[in-house]
Amino acid sequence: MDQSSIPNHLAIIVDGNRRWARKRNMPAFMGHKHGFERMENVIEYAVNLGVSYISLFVFSTENFNRDDKEIDYLMDLFCKNFSKLGLKMKKENIKAVFSGRRDGLVPYVIDAMDYLSSETQDCTASTVNFCLNYGGKAEIVDACKEIAVEVNNKALLIEDINETIFTRYLYTDLPPIDLLIRTSGEVRISNFMLWQLAYSEMYFIDVLFPDFDENCFNEALSAYQCRSRRFGGDSHK
Template identity: 45%
Template sequence: MQIKIPFTKSKVQTINRPLGLDYDHIPKHVAIIMDGNGRWAKNRGMPRIAGHKEGMGVVKKIVRHASDLGVQALTLYAFSTENWKRPKNEVEFLMKLPVDFLGTYLPELIERNVQVQTIGDVSLLPPHTRNAIEEAIERTSENDGLILNFALNYGSRYEMVNAVKEIAAKVETGEISASEVTEEMFSSHLYTSDLLEPDLLIRTSGEQRLSNFLLWQLAYSEFWFTEVYWPDFDEALFEKALYDYQNRKRRYGGI
């Protein structure tokens, strides 16, 4: 049985009161580049995969908290098209993480009314990874709470090139004319066509670049960077990012 957990402001306000977070203006869509797992592990004399394992626990905490705060969509950059270049043992471990994560956490996601989605070319993932993802998507498809959107084998340039090819094919067959191509049409051919564009991008580890992540969708998003590595990221820092977001003015090119 699926149980929808109501958003209770009183509980969250107790946690956040020092920041003065405005619970009526929580960003609808938050995207996160979860960076620094390997460096976190190296600084502790541990193998890189230990950092990825630790980071998986942080994902659970942030998903719970985002859901409690009323965030509508959370997109996590889990594996990029460029990550295949990493050492074989690290890639193999990263491909097992979705299996472990969803295997242990899926019942709670269902209970919390979270819907699992993915963006990227998941057809190239190993069967065990793909099967775990497909099961999670199927079992949460009727949920209407937080959308937990994993970017897996995702690259924004690849995504946009595919969108151009699909539109060009329609022009070529006469289904549409070139003059009919608009920004809205282009967006509808992206993986994220059913999602609002992110209000806020968070990146951990001190890096300040997009790394081929949601290049089109982040055009008017607010960016928030922290030196903290992902395994040390927590609910308090997540709230700080949301608080800073709320204290910026989004003009979308206007005054």
């Protein structure tokens, strides 16, 4: 692996937890439990490789259409693990941020999110962006609404709006995504970080997320490093 060509911003669509559990005749919540444990390992491995930004799609706005018991378990899982991650991420100098709408989330989950963000706000080694109650279209719409308010209040001029300014109104002002990984074999982006994915490389792997180990990670990075990123230009120039 070429250590000089590690993606600056890595995004992962965390997918396949429930299927992982079903394959083992386990209840769905066991898949989510093992998935969260795997996610901690992935974060640690990516940071050690030198990835500066990691965005993780952990719960979409559409996931609220699932069974109430599963949603309740996921909210409890988020609350418990975000609270636990506070000291660990702070010790490892990893900053945590969140993308998504807070409306619809139960107060104890919001409290755990705020705790994790507060504990790690001064960390500088890497940034982990947890996308929870997140939708890419919703993010763009919400950014447009904020810009409209600023223009209406004469705090922003229409002629000053450009791509750089627009990015500042997204849920989190992060650099463009270099590499997107989706586990589970599904080949779609599912309304994830549509603005930030404009020129990203994409890697789809037929492995359920709880089984996404270091070997799988290395395969994804090797594939990324073999690609020529042209950003609409000519690779021969």
